[in-house]
Amino acid sequence: MVDPNTELVAELGNRIDRLAELYQNARRENELLRNEVAQLTGQLKEAIASKAEAEEQLGHTKMAKVLESAPEDVQQTKSRISQIVREIDKCIALLNR
Structure with missing residues (x-):
């Protein structure tokens, strides 16, 4: 007759081995x-x-197109330049903080 404690120990050992295997698999998957x-x-x-x-390149291209435009677009060009100057001033202000 087989001792019930021996069976429990064997079953526990099997479960521990399975748990260790699952842990290693999960660890490998986690690393991946x-x-x-x-x-x-x-x-x-x-x-x-x-x-x-x-x-940035798009902005430069847009600026180049604005600067190439006809004399009628002078006001738009001035407005765009003023906007760029304001952006530069904001950047300078942020750098000075």
Whole structure:
């Protein structure tokens, strides 16, 4: 006859082994997910930088078109230049804080 305590100990050992295996699998998956998050974060930062650069180039292109425009658009050009000067003043004010 088999001792019931021996069976319980064996069952407990099996469950502990299974739990340790599940833990290791979860740990590996967690590491993979952390790596993926880091990679995606890097891609997002690159995309944000690229977007900012594209927006800056678009602004420059718009400014060039405004400056190339006909004499009728002088008022619009002056307005745009004034807006840029205000933006520069705001940036300077933020830097001086």
